[in-house]
Amino acid sequence: xxxxxxxxxxxxxxxxxxxxxxxxxxxxxxxxxxxxxxxxxxxxxxxxxxxxxxxxxxxxxxxxxxxxxxxxxxxxxxxxxxxxxxxxxxxxxxxxxxxxxxxxxxxxxxxxxxxxxxxxxxxxxxxxxxxxxxxxxxxxxxxxxxxxxxxxxxxxxxxxxxxxxxxxxxxxxxxxxxxxxxxxxxxxxxxxxxxxxxxxxxxxxxxxxxxxxxxxxxxxxxxxxxxxxxxxxxxxxxxxxxxxxxxxxxxxxxxxxxxxxxxxxxxxxxxxxxxxxxxxxxxxxxxxxxxxxxxxxxxxxxxxxxxxxxxxxxxxxxxxxxxxxxxxxxxxxxxxxxxxxxxxxxxxxxxxxxxxxxxxxxxxxxxxxxxxxxxxxxxxxxxxxxxxxxxxxxxxxxxxxxxxxxxxxxxxxxxxxxxxxxxxxxxxxxxxxxxxx
RNA sequence: GGGCUCGUGGUGUAGAGGCCUAACAUGCCUCCCUGUCACGGAGGAGAUCGCCGGUUCGAAUCCGGUCGAGCCCGCCA
Numbered sequence: 001x002x003x004x005x006x007x008x009x010x011x012x013x014x015x016x017x018x019x020x021x022x023x024x025x026x027x028x029x030x031x032x033x034x035x036x037x038x039x040x041x042x043x044x045x046x047x048x049x050x051x052x053x054x055x056x057x058x059x060x061x062x063x064x065x066x067x068x069x070x071x072x073x074x075x076x077x078x079x080x081x082x083x084x085x086x087x088x089x090x091x092x093x094x095x096x097x098x099x100x101x102x103x104x105x106x107x108x109x110x111x112x113x114x115x116x117x118x119x120x121x122x123x124x125x126x127x128x129x130x131x132x133x134x135x136x137x138x139x140x141x142x143x144x145x146x147x148x149x150x151x152x153x154x155x156x157x158x159x160x161x162x163x164x165x166x167x168x169x170x171x172x173x174x175x176x177x178x179x180x181x182x183x184x185x186x187x188x189x190x191x192x193x194x195x196x197x198x199x200x201x202x203x204x205x206x207x208x209x210x211x212x213x214x215x216x217x218x219x220x221x222x223x224x225x226x227x228x229x230x231x232x233x234x235x236x237x238x239x240x241x242x243x244x245x246x247x248x249x250x251x252x253x254x255x256x257x258x259x260x261x262x263x264x265x266x267x268x269x270x271x272x273x274x275x276x277x278x279x280x281x282x283x284x285x286x287x288x289x290x291x292x293x294x295x296x297x298x299x300x301x302x303x304x305x306x307x308x309x310x311x312x313x314x315x316x317x318x319x320x321x322x323x324x325x326x327x328x329x330x331x332x333x334x335x336x337x338x339x340x341x342x343x344x345x346x347x348x349x350x351x352x353x354x355x356x357x358x359x360x361x362x363x364x365x366x367x368x369x370x371x372x373x374x375x376x377x378x379x380x381x382x383x384x385x386x387x388x389x390x391x392x393x394x395x396x397x398x399x400x401x402x403x404x405x406x407x408x409x410x411x412x413x414x415x416x417x418x419x420x421x422x423x424x425x426x427x428x429x430x431x432x433x434x435x436x437x
Numbered sequence: 438g439g440g441c442u443c444g445u446g447g448u449g450u451a452g453a454g455g456c457c458u459a460a461c462a463u464g465c466c467u468c469c470c471u472g473u474c475a476c477g478g479a480g481g482a483g484a485u486c487g488c489c490g491g492u493u494c495g496a497a498u499c500c501g502g503u504c505g506a507g508c509c510c511g512c513c514a
Contacts, residue, residue: 024474026473026474026476027470027473027476028470028471028472028473029469029470029471030470030471031472031473032473033473033474035474044474046471046473048471058466060465061464076473076474077472077473078473098447098448100447100464101447101448101449103475104463106448106449107448107449109507110443110507111442111443111444111506111508112449112507113506113507114505114506114507115448115449119448169512170512170513185514207514209513209514211514213511213512213513213514214507214508214509215508215509215510216507216508216509217513217514218512218513218514222514224514302510303509303510351514357514358514359514360514361514406514408514411514421507433505433506
């Protein structure tokens with residue numbers, strides 16, 4: 001029976017068998033140490049028998065192998081336990097040396113990202129790379145845990161959709177059996193429709209953006225966490241729900257993956273249960289005063305302001321997460337609710353910023369059918385388009401006040417792990433000039 | 438779409454007109470080594486310096502073009 005590297009200490013003195021990939025060889029003459037990697041980590045195997053060592057001659061890192069030996073307590077061993085008197089069996093010999101090294105950190109310098117991704121298939125076996133994606137998986141696990149605990153139902157909406165675009169982003173067009181279709185750039189319309197079914201829904205899925213953006217925070221295929229919640233009393237309910245979720249995820253991930261985050265040089269987490277909130281106008285004002293660069297005429301936040309306000313909130317409020325609220329109506333989407341408190345000058349939408357980038361947009365939706373039609377028309381959108389007619393049907397037949405968020409999992413993982421480029425947090429990133437591997 | 442920057446063995450870097458017959462680290466190969474954990478030691482293979490053209494007695498190095506990549510802005514999330 002196979003046991004895992006982490007289970008070795010429970011079998012001290014017993015004969016055990018491990019399987020995994022050859023990770024490292026250290027030949028000291030009469031004594032050989034090898035590390036074998038399995039899904040739980042590394043196991044050190046000590047070999048004295050010359051014939052056993054000889055089995056590894058010419059074989060490279062990545063060789064799939066089996067080792068049977070005695071688990072022995074050994075304080076000089078990395079994990080305190082190691083395998084002695086091992087008999088090796090090569091399951092899949094590997095003769096080619098790996099294109100990148102897997103036992104020391106790979107370069108994440110901007111100039112080397114191309115090589116990093118070209119060699120991604122093997123590079124992901126690197127223990128440091130693995131940590132990033134273990135953390136990403138934990139983020140998703142805690143998101144699901146939190147939302148399930150709040151009675152949200154996880155849904156899957158179609159990614160092949162009829163032409164219409166629900167936001168300003170460019171879409172990938174494709175031929176759908178002769179009909180014009182596109183890849184979904186957001187599940188926005190479907191998650192709102194599903195509020196009419198389950199009240200509270202969320203989806204974790206790819207969204208496709210055909211923007212010609214080449215920055216450290218844009219990719220063509222993103223993983224979005226989309227949440228929508230019905231029967232809210234105010235925009236505050238949305239902001240609080242997302243805030244509580246982010247707090248839950250961050251604190252748990254930092255507890256479970258403290259060692260990994262440290263070894264990735266991720267920054268210390270600075271956060272409280274309540275995230276500070278600043279209006280867009282306040283941010284413009286504070287930024288202009290602090291930097292001398294006048295942004296008060298801007299509608300949206302400029303990237304440098306997003307960075308700046310996060311630094312400010314970290315120092316001033318002890319929080320690396322901060323809400324930018326009260327976006328001017330000029331940047332609003334037709335499905336977002338205008339703020340009744342200022343006659344619709346601003347929109348009930350807020351951006352969640354974390355460590356300098358926008359992580360999520362958290363608006364309240366317009367749920368009144370007639371107002372929706374009106375807002376669509378004012379944005380030049382045809383409500384009778386097949387991409388919208390079904391959507392509007394849900395409103396006609398009753399949607400409660402609702403709101404939610406579109407939350408970028410890739411950006412969030414990037415920032416949690418202390419990375420500098422969204423692509424480093426994606427297994428196989430897609431951007432304007434990368435479609436492989 | 439606009440601006441700026443970078444392409445040197447598999448990988449990461451140094452070299453910035455002649456010292457380059459291109460250096461260092463790591464990885465790989467051979468040998469030595471019984472507690473390594475970035476093992477150590479000795480030796481070896483591996484790059485026409487992205488590509489094309491130009492300037493020059495002489496180009497990895499300067500210039501032009503081209504291809505590839507990165508970063509910022511815009512757009513967007």
